Amino acid sequence: MRRAEPSLAPPRPDRVAPGAFKPGWTAIKQRCDAEQGGKQCDAPRNSGWRPGAKWARGSSEAEGATWAGETRRDVARRIAALPAHQRPPMREMGRRSEAADHPYKRLPGDDGTKAGGWPEPAGVPIPSRAAKQHRPGSNDPGAAMKEVAAFLDTGRSTAATVARVRPPDHVPPAPPQDGASPLVTVQKTGSRIEVAAASPAARALGIIPGMALTQVRAATPEVIVRDADPDGDARALRRLAILLARRWTPVVAIADAQSLFLDISGVAHLHGGEHAMARRIVRLLARGGITARIGIADTTGAAWACAHHALPDTDGVALLPGGDTIDAIAPLPAEALRIDARALELLRRLGVETVAEVVAMPRAPLVRRFGAAFVTRIDQASGQVAEPLDPIIPPVAITVEQRFAEPLLTAEPIAYWIGQLVQRLADELAKAGRGARTLVLAAARIDTHVQTIRIGLARATRTPDHLLRLLVRRIDRLDPGFGIEALTLHVQRADPLGAEAFDGDLAEGERPDLAPLVDAIVNRIGTRRLWRARAIDSDVPERSVGGAAPLDPPERAAPSWRRDDVRRLDQRGQDHPWHPRWPRPARLLRRPEPVDNVMAGFPDQPPRRFTWRGVTHRIVRGDGPERITGEWWRRSGERDAIRDYYQVEDEDGRRFWLFRRGDGERAATGDLSWYVHGTFG
Amino acid sequence: MSEPSVLQSLRDTLRAIEGNGHRRRAVLPFGAERIDSRLADGGLRLDALHEVAAATPGMGDDASATLFLAGIAARAWGPVLWVVRRRDLFAPGLYQSGLSPDRVLYAEAADDAEVLALMEEGLRHRALGAVIGETRRAAMASTRRLQLAAENGRTIALLLKRHAREGADPLAVPSAAVTRWRVASAPSTPLPSAPYALTGIGRARWDIDLVRQRGGEPFQLLVEACDETGRIALPARMVDRPVAAGGAVARTAAA
Numbered sequence: 001m002r003r004a005e006p007s008l009a010p011p012r013p014d015r016v017a018p019g020a021f022k023p024g025w026t027a028i029k030q031r032c033d034a035e036q037g038g039k040q041c042d043a044p045r046n047s048g049w050r051p052g053a054k055w056a057r058g059s060s061e062a063e064g065a066t067w068a069g070e071t072r073r074d075v076a077r078r079i080a081a082l083p084a085h086q087r088p089p090m091r092e093m094g095r096r097s098e099a100a101d102h103p104y105k106r107l108p109g110d111d112g113t114k115a116g117g118w119p120e121p122a123g124v125p126i127p128s129r130a131a132k133q134h135r136p137g138s139n140d141p142g143a144a145m146k147e148v149a150a151f152l153d154t155g156r157s158t159a160a161t162v163a164r165v166r167p168p169d170h171v172p173p174a175p176p177q178d179g180a181s182p183l184v185t186v187q188k189t190g191s192r193i194e195v196a197a198a199s200p201a202a203r204a205l206g207i208i209p210g211m212a213l214t215q216v217r218a219a220t221p222e223v224i225v226r227d228a229d230p231d232g233d234a235r236a237l238r239r240l241a242i243l244l245a246r247r248w249t250p251v252v253a254i255a256d257a258q259s260l261f262l263d264i265s266g267v268a269h270l271h272g273g274e275h276a277m278a279r280r281i282v283r284l285l286a287r288g289g290i291t292a293r294i295g296i297a298d299t300t301g302a303a304w305a306c307a308h309h310a311l312p313d314t315d316g317v318a319l320l321p322g323g324d325t326i327d328a329i330a331p332l333p334a335e336a337l338r339i340d341a342r343a344l345e346l347l348r349r350l351g352v353e354t355v356a357e358v359v360a361m362p363r364a365p366l367v368r369r370f371g372a373a374f375v376t377r378i379d380q381a382s383g384q385v386a387e388p389l390d391p392i393i394p395p396v397a398i399t400v401e402q403r404f405a406e407p408l409l410t411a412e413p414i415a416y417w418i419g420q421l422v423q424r425l426a427d428e429l430a431k432a433g434r435g436a437r438t439l440v441l442a443a444a445r446i447d448t449h450v451q452t453i454r455i456g457l458a459r460a461t462r463t464p465d466h467l468l469r470l471l472v473r474r475i476d477r478l479d480p481g482f483g484i485e486a487l488t489l490h491v492q493r494a495d496p497l498g499a500e501a502f503d504g505d506l507a508e509g510e511r512p513d514l515a516p517l518v519d520a521i522v523n524r525i526g527t528r529r530l531w532r533a534r535a536i537d538s539d540v541p542e543r544s545v546g547g548a549a550p551l552d553p554p555e556r557a558a559p560s561w562r563r564d565d566v567r568r569l570d571q572r573g574q575d576h577p578w579h580p581r582w583p584r585p586a587r588l589l590r591r592p593e594p595v596d597n598v599m600a601g602f603p604d605q606p607p608r609r610f611t612w613r614g615v616t617h618r619i620v621r622g623d624g625p626e627r628i629t630g631e632w633w634r635r636s637g638e639r640d641a642i643r644d645y646y647q648v649e650d651e652d653g654r655r656f657w658l659f660r661r662g663d664g665e666r667a668a669t670g671d672l673s674w675y676v677h678g679t680f681g
Numbered sequence: 682m683s684e685p686s687v688l689q690s691l692r693d694t695l696r697a698i699e700g701n702g703h704r705r706r707a708v709l710p711f712g713a714e715r716i717d718s719r720l721a722d723g724g725l726r727l728d729a730l731h732e733v734a735a736a737t738p739g740m741g742d743d744a745s746a747t748l749f750l751a752g753i754a755a756r757a758w759g760p761v762l763w764v765v766r767r768r769d770l771f772a773p774g775l776y777q778s779g780l781s782p783d784r785v786l787y788a789e790a791a792d793d794a795e796v797l798a799l800m801e802e803g804l805r806h807r808a809l810g811a812v813i814g815e816t817r818r819a820a821m822a823s824t825r826r827l828q829l830a831a832e833n834g835r836t837i838a839l840l841l842k843r844h845a846r847e848g849a850d851p852l853a854v855p856s857a858a859v860t861r862w863r864v865a866s867a868p869s870t871p872l873p874s875a876p877y878a879l880t881g882i883g884r885a886r887w888d889i890d891l892v893r894q895r896g897g898e899p900f901q902l903l904v905e906a907c908d909e910t911g912r913i914a915l916p917a918r919m920v921d922r923p924v925a926a927g928g929a930v931a932r933t934a935a936a
Contacts, residue, residue, distance in 0.1 A: 516806065535772075585744065649882050653868040678774075
């Protein structure tokens with residue numbers, strides 16, 4: 001019996017590849033140009049140009065480039081034409097000077113290296129288009145052209161800008177992959193944040209799991225940190241186990257958070273032998289971004305030991321020859337036996353390092369000192385104690401099918417047979433203890449064309465009537481053609497559903513079940529057009545209503561506060577955000593419409609007259625103002641905005657909700673224009 | 682108003698002939714004596730279709746009709762499905778008429794046929810308190826389907842007829858609805874006015890007009906709008922001369 005066990009390193013995200021920086025040359029050039037306030041010199045090179053040449057003046061002025069010989073006034077005019085954020089800072093205008101140091105300038109290094117920190121890129125690749133123009137000019141790195149002194153010389157060069165835009169190349173000490181950044185995942189244990197796992201590049205830099213994050217960051221500031229997600233890893237491991245169980249071997253068990261046991265006895269020959277099979281699995285996982293090591297041995301314990309502690313060959317496979325497994329794993333360290341940390345510590349203190357030494361010790365004192373579990377582990381490694389595996393069972397999709405000798409052509413037999421299929425499906429679902437969430441009905445025609453109807457359900461259900469009603473409504477989408485010869489119902493998504501209580505019409509339920517109604521409506525118009533309203537605690541009227549899912553009513557218990565929270569002192573209780581103290585209209589316009597011809601006492605009287613949609617309304621009654629200020633935390637433009645809302649009634653009894661922007665005292669609050677926002681009943 | 686007993690017995694015979702004879706129908710009364718006594722069943726029938734339209738095409742009357750329906754739905758016993766054509770219904774306004782947001786399901790339909798189809802789905806579900814839909818036109822056949830779907834249930838079906846174009850009366854089309862209403866907004870309850878200032882708005886008022894009802898007479902009434910529980914009220918009759926709206930200065934008592 002041979003068992004294999006792949007061990008998984010924590011998956012490395014492929015998307016983070018900062019070493020592979022593909023420079024966008026046009027973007028860099030544009031940024032350089034923008035930073036330098038225009039092209040430094042766009043004169044055609046080596047073509048006899050001299051400053052002030054009349055034939056050159058016209059074309060370059062049209063492009064807005066700077067050229068030496070401009071007068072101060074010209075430049076001032078051009079500066080004024082720029083938008084405010086692109087104008088060069090004051091320091092540089094009026095005289096040619098160095099740019100102001102930006103506030104985050106790096107201090108010089110400890111060993112006296114120059115400040116700046118960005119290394120001059122030794123090998124900046126020059127794009128091929130410019131290769132033709134590879135003549136010394138002012139824009140090339142390292143060039144210093146003294147005679148062409150543009151007015152706006154900011155002292156920066158394209159090279160420095162490129163270096164700043166492009167992150168510096170890392171030369172990692174000796175990682176397996178070139179250019180990969182060190183990546184660690186962290187978790188919070190107790191009061192400190194520790195490294196949970198480290199990528200090979202990180203491990204090459206000396207970062208091991210268990211180090212504190214602050215220490216890591218101090219040593220290698222360019223490390224990339226992600227949160228550890230043990231649940232996600234466990235789920236991913238389970239999915240991987242299901243994948244392997246479907247294709248490679250029927251018995252796959254999860255050994256621990258990083259390892260799987262695969263029983264390949266009797267299966268290996270189907271995949272070309274043990275070594276070939278293991279190699280293929282390693283390559284498959286590598287394509288998925290997972291680095292794996294596989295150990296193959298006769299017993300589970302030995303396989304685990306090989307996978308974790310033996311040196312793999314070039315394919316990542318450690319194959320133990322058949323026979324005495326304990327001798328084969330003798331040189332491995334004692335952790336290979338899967339014993340607990342306390343026992344390991346004790347063993348280390350006793351001077352026992354390898355498996356051979358552990359096995360050589362007499363058994364009875366071991367049992368007395370470490371317990372029976374310790375000895376069981378040794379026996380499991382040697383094969384004297386069986387270790388049965390608890391395999392993962394891949395979920396099986398539920399499908400019912402019906403084939404017909406006579407192809408179906410009309411709607412009635414199709415509906416009848418769908419009814420029969422739904423009954424059988426309900427039985428199958430009941431046996432499996434699940435309810436369907438997504439069903440697909442596939443109708444295969446004689447000409448092998450398959451048509452599908454898909455229905456979704458808001459809650460897992462296996463009620464035949466409900467499913468049948470939803471399916472039958474879509475029958476007219478099926479085109480029988482020359483005849484349908486097979487109908488299949490697939491359950492694409494199923495949720496666990498226990499035994500359902502039968503209430504039907506017997507119970508006058510407190511809360512009637514809306515799930516079938518929601519299903520029926522959603523399958524007709526889609527999920528986006530069915531919703532409930534939810535009160536949002538916001539003063540701005542159009543933001544005080546939110547959408548909610550139709551089925552779960554929006555009752556959220558108020559979050560409980562800590563014992564010493566000051567909000568507990570407020571005995572009044574919270575008002576509903578839509579309290580009737582602030583009257584709200586029944587219909588609200590999507591966008592407030594401006595009204596004209598408004599006559600209102602200033603600053604806090606409701607208007608006496610306004611004209612909206614061509615009709616002039618004379619107001620006889622009014623209430624207000626209700627002052628609603630903008631929410632500065634949402635948009636900074638609303639910081640000073642104020643709306644004064646008035647509820648007004650005209651002589652015919654129609655009631656409107658108007659507002660005026662601004663409070664009349666400060667101009668920043670609004671421009672005093674009037675709008676109508678809604679109508680009251 | 683007491684009816685002569687002959688008329689009452691004739692009415693009972695008619696009701697028995699009409700079918701569902703001796704079973705008492707479930708009704709949703711308005712709670713105001715003067716309205717319920719004039720309705721044939723003493724309230725709005727729960728298993729029937731009722732139509733409401735605004736009196737004029739403007740937005741003011743439309744909002745009044747909406748709140749009239751919201752008040753009825755608020756007093757219904759269960760969840761409410763509101764099928765809209767446009768998303769201009771403001772939930773806080775409905776909340777202030779008694780219809781809280783956890784009771785209402787909104788569905789947006791693309792055209793009138795879909796509105797009616799969704800209303801029918803809601804009626805067939807039998808677990809809703811009220812189904813409200815907004816359409817422009819509904820032919821007799823569609824309203825009859827809705828009425829049939831509502832029979833034997835406890836869901837009240839309410840149809841808000843919007844104005845199709847200027848001048849066309851939405852209630853001119855014959856329909857199978859049990860009651861047909863027309864709602865217009867009226868000047869609100871007068872409040873004591875201060876001189877040279879605008880008075881505040883008191884409780885809103887509506888002119889409701891029962892245009893047709895099956896088994897009863899039409900009537901018109903001026904009522905006060907729904908309060909926070911969805912109940913409409915009847916305006917108190919002014920014993921003295923009603924205060925003029927607008928800036929008429931009241932003669933002081935010293936005079």
